[in-house]
Amino acid sequence: MSRIGNKPIALPSGVKVQVSEAAIDVQGPKGKMHVPVPGRIKFEQKDGHLIASRQNESQRAIHGLARALVANAVKGVTEGFKKDLEIVGVGYRAEVKGKNVVFTLGYSHPIEFPIPEGIQIAVEKQTRLTVSGADKGLVGQVTANIRSLRPPDPYKQKGVRIVGERLKKKAGKAGAAKTAA
Numbered sequence: 001m002s003r004i005g006n007k008p009i010a011l012p013s014g015v016k017v018q019v020s021e022a023a024i025d026v027q028g029p030k031g032k033m034h035v036p037v038p039g040r041i042k043f044e045q046k047d048g049h050l051i052a053s054r055q056n057e058s059q060r061a062i063h064g065l066a067r068a069l070v071a072n073a074v075k076g077v078t079e080g081f082k083k084d085l086e087i088v089g090v091g092y093r094a095e096v097k098g099k100n101v102v103f104t105l106g107y108s109h110p111i112e113f114p115i116p117e118g119i120q121i122a123v124e125k126q127t128r129l130t131v132s133g134a135d136k137g138l139v140g141q142v143t144a145n146i147r148s149l150r151p152p153d154p155y156k157q158k159g160v161r162i163v164g165e166r167l168k169k170k171a172g173k174a175g176a177a178k179t180a181a
Contacts, residue, residue, distance in 0.1 A: 005052055015028040024037055033076060081132065081133060082130055101121050107150075
């Protein structure tokens with residue numbers, strides 16, 4: 001019994017859903033999304049809700065997954081998803097130039113990061129970025145790719161991090177302080 005799979009998905013006004021055998025197309029104010037549906041999971045539209053059902057108990061895990069993917073698509077085309085990043089370090093910054101984001105992250109050269117289709121990146125104060133879009137998976141992947149350009153250093157805490165990310169700070173060399181004393 002999948003508890004998540006049995007929850008109905010509320011369809012806000014302005015969202016159009018087209019259900020077919022293999023996929024669901026969701027269209028709303030923030031864009032369009034195409035969600036493939038695993039076999040033997042059926043979706044039907046009833047009085048402003050979308051209901052997922054399965055044929056037998058062997059699709060229990062996929063039932064919840066399919067419902068969650070469609071619910072994320074509905075939320076994405078109405079509200080959208082966003083993640084905030086912050087850049088920490090002296091001289092580290094970012095700026096948007098056309099369809100690229102140019103990062104200066106302490107390397108010998110600036111890094112140009114192309115902005116994918118369906119994603120918006122806004123830079124505030126050169127050290128704060130907001131990645132937003134309708135596709136939750138794509139927003140998360142772009143955020144992870146930007147973070148991987150300069151992951152946070154465990155010793156000095158410098159680098160690109162997600163806002164609210166907790167880092168473990170490591171102690172530096174203990175031997176240098178003992179020899180000086």
